[in-house]
Amino acid sequence: DVxxxxxxxxxxxxxxxxxxxxxxxxxxHENMFWYRQDPGLGLRLIYFSYDVKMKEKGDIPxxxxxxxxxxxxxxxxxxSASTNQTSMYLCASSPYRGRYTEAFFGQGTRLTVV
Amino acid sequence: xxxxxxxxxxxxxxxxxxxxxxxxxxxxxxSNLRWYKQDTGRGPVSLTIMTFSENTKSNGRYxxxxxxxxxxxxxxxxxxxxxxxxxxxxxxxxxxxGNKLTFGTGTQLKxxx
Numbered sequence: 001d002v003x004x005x006x007x008x009x010x011x012x013x014x015x016x017x018x019x020x021x022x023x024x025x026x027x028x029h030e031n032m033f034w035y036r037q038d039p040g041l042g043l044r045l046i047y048f049s050y051d052v053k054m055k056e057k058g059d060i061p062x063x064x065x066x067x068x069x070x071x072x073x074x075x076x077x078x079x080s081a082s083t084n085q086t087s088m089y090l091c092a093s094s095p096y097r098g099r100y101t102e103a104f105f106g107q108g109t110r111l112t113v114v
Numbered sequence: 115x116x117x118x119x120x121x122x123x124x125x126x127x128x129x130x131x132x133x134x135x136x137x138x139x140x141x142x143x144x145s146n147l148r149w150y151k152q153d154t155g156r157g158p159v160s161l162t163i164m165t166f167s168e169n170t171k172s173n174g175r176y177x178x179x180x181x182x183x184x185x186x187x188x189x190x191x192x193x194x195x196x197x198x199x200x201x202x203x204x205x206x207x208x209x210x211x212g213n214k215l216t217f218g219t220g221t222q223l224k225x226x227x
Contacts, residue, residue: 004157033215042203042219043158090157101146101207103215105157 006091006106013113019078021109023091030096032074036087081113117141118218120204126224131194135221137187137204145209149178149189152201194225
């Protein structure tokens with residue numbers, strides 16, 4: 001079974017703190033993604049990476065950065081957390097290409113910024 | 115405007131009944147269309163995945179259909195169970211490598227006794 005593991009299920013951070021969300025996958029997938037999910041808005045892509053040290057901005061990258069130093073690990077960084085970054089964060093991974101490529105999701109991290 | 119729209123936004127049905135969820139998309143061309151189930155507080159889990167040339171795909175009590183001409187997909191749930199209560203999300207994958215996904219906002223289904 002593919003496993004995508006996010007380091008925390010729940011996090012509470014203070015405004016202005018630097019926050020790290022970690023994601024690890026065990027299937028040697030090339031692609032990894034970070035999404036945030038808010039009620040009524042669905043999943044929105046923050047950043048994705050298709051290879052080690054490669055990254056591309058998604059639809060809402062402002063206020064976030066990412067790091068992919070190893071193929072299995074993709075980190076999302078909130079440089080200075082703000083209350084509008086309170087959300088559910090989901091990491092996903094998938095193989096690079098193929099018509100039936102499956103995206104596998106982690107269990108999510110519910111981040112609250114106070 | 116969202117490129118993937120789902121209806122209804124929410125739905126309540128009695129256990130044992132069938133239901134159909136709708137997905138209309140404008141993303142074109144696309145590589146595949148997927149339906150995911152997301153339990154509250156969890157990550158989405160794949161139910162079905164269809165390429166643009168497929169019309170139907172089943173996974174147990176879940177059957178997805180795709181009409182590429184009208185750009186519509188549906189997810190039919192047969193003999194619903196309490197455990198079917200979840201959000202169901204329609205997702206369209208863009209062609210090419212990289213596997214970028216466009217998500218609908220989901221249909222929240224509640225199955226009651």
